[in-house]
Amino acid sequence: MERRVVITGLGAITPIGNTVDEFWNGILEKKCGIDEITLFDTTNYKVKFAAEVKNFDPEQYLDKRSARRLDRYIQFALVAAKEIMEDSKLNVEEIDSTRFGVIVGSGIGGLGTIEAGVRTIDTKGPDRVSPFFIPMAITNMAAGNISIEVGAKGESYCMTTACASGTHSIGEAFRTIKNGYQDIIIAGGTEACITEAGIAGFTSMKALSQSEDKNRASIPFDKERNGFVMGEGAGLLLLEELEHAKKRGAKIYAEVVGFGSTSDSYHITAPAPEGEGGARAMRLALKDAKIKAEEITYINAHGTSTHLNDVGETQAVKSAFEEASKKVMMSSIKGNTGHLLGAAGGVEAVACVKAIENNIVPPTINYKVPDEECDLDVVPNEVRKAYIKYAMSNSLGFGGHNSSIIFKKYED
Numbered sequence: 001m002e003r004r005v006v007i008t009g010l011g012a013i014t015p016i017g018n019t020v021d022e023f024w025n026g027i028l029e030k031k032c033g034i035d036e037i038t039l040f041d042t043t044n045y046k047v048k049f050a051a052e053v054k055n056f057d058p059e060q061y062l063d064k065r066s067a068r069r070l071d072r073y074i075q076f077a078l079v080a081a082k083e084i085m086e087d088s089k090l091n092v093e094e095i096d097s098t099r100f101g102v103i104v105g106s107g108i109g110g111l112g113t114i115e116a117g118v119r120t121i122d123t124k125g126p127d128r129v130s131p132f133f134i135p136m137a138i139t140n141m142a143a144g145n146i147s148i149e150v151g152a153k154g155e156s157y158c159m160t161t162a163c164a165s166g167t168h169s170i171g172e173a174f175r176t177i178k179n180g181y182q183d184i185i186i187a188g189g190t191e192a193c194i195t196e197a198g199i200a201g202f203t204s205m206k207a208l209s210q211s212e213d214k215n216r217a218s219i220p221f222d223k224e225r226n227g228f229v230m231g232e233g234a235g236l237l238l239l240e241e242l243e244h245a246k247k248r249g250a251k252i253y254a255e256v257v258g259f260g261s262t263s264d265s266y267h268i269t270a271p272a273p274e275g276e277g278g279a280r281a282m283r284l285a286l287k288d289a290k291i292k293a294e295e296i297t298y299i300n301a302h303g304t305s306t307h308l309n310d311v312g313e314t315q316a317v318k319s320a321f322e323e324a325s326k327k328v329m330m331s332s333i334k335g336n337t338g339h340l341l342g343a344a345g346g347v348e349a350v351a352c353v354k355a356i357e358n359n360i361v362p363p364t365i366n367y368k369v370p371d372e373e374c375d376l377d378v379v380p381n382e383v384r385k386a387y388i389k390y391a392m393s394n395s396l397g398f399g400g401h402n403s404s405i406i407f408k409k410y411e412d
Helices: 020-028 065-067 072-088 109-122 133-137 141-150 165-176 196-204 242-247 273-289 309-327 340-358
Strands: 005-013 100-105 184-191 231-242 254-263 297-302 330-332 392-397 403-407
Touching: 005 072, 005 165, 005 242, 005 340, 020 133, 020 340, 072 100, 072 141, 072 184, 072 231, 100 340, 109 133, 109 196, 133 141, 133 242, 133 273, 141 184, 165 184, 165 231, 165 254, 165 340, 165 392, 165 403, 184 340, 231 340, 254 273, 254 340, 273 309, 273 392, 273 403, 297 340, 309 392, 340 392, 340 403
Parallel strands: 100 184, 297 330, 297 392
Antiparallel strands: 005 231, 005 254, 184 231, 254 403, 392 403
């Protein structure tokens, strides 16, 4: 028998707030976390803006020695995991820790560490590369360090599906608990790629906005959009089997009820024509949740602010939702946070859960010029109050990876 899976803890560190409450308040206040890049000198760069995590001192959360041995993407994940443990009031000594897992994705991992290591080889020679270079750089080490930190001895691994990594991680955690393999899993994504190579590489792909106005740089579904803005941070959920959660008296935020995952099998960066792969992922999620499209009140869109993505996702929703697409509210919070790559799905899942909890639909901020090709209800500029029983979150990654997850207001 399939088991029910609920959410009993939240953790986030984002460009608009370093806790879940700060992040959600930033959404309500329509805060834009995009500003001039401070993490490196952009003098020779065409792109000047990114959505950095602000006022982040890892030594506030981690001891000095540990902080120096962890890449920024791992630091973010550990901070979010610590918040989850406090929020969920989970006492590992009172549970079976072998049934407590960690599935945390990252699209790129320790890119800053890789850059620093290459510089060391060039300037000082290979023997001067840090012994911590590899464990700081590889993508699984967010999950590994969280597992060590919280005492989770169950399944622990990393999903890497580019910009779909966070949503895929949550979806796989949902399936793993639903089918009885684990009781509790910390799941989501983390990323820290506002680095010289990260910005240079995405700029060369012509993926990033070169806007000189931070309020017109990340503008999902707006006709004047011209690329995404790089963000960073982490978003994590604590997923738990319902009876396990009730037994320990946990606060239940929402329920996870459906997940769909597909591949475009089309192109390394461009979505399949008419969003065909994304549409299939949404249909699979609806089928998994055993609901009809018209029951979804809100879609948290991938909504990157690139021409191809926003049009393709609009077409995908129209295909999957048919007549219901005319009524569903679909917004993107990437105007607030930029695009967090592998962490996007995790942070956006937190936004969906808070939306369900508060019956508030996040807006697509800084939206000015409607695009006839993106003609769904994108909740422009203003927070909207609405009873939300079901919310869907979509993530679409380079390589043709599509993932769609459905959250439900908890009912006993």
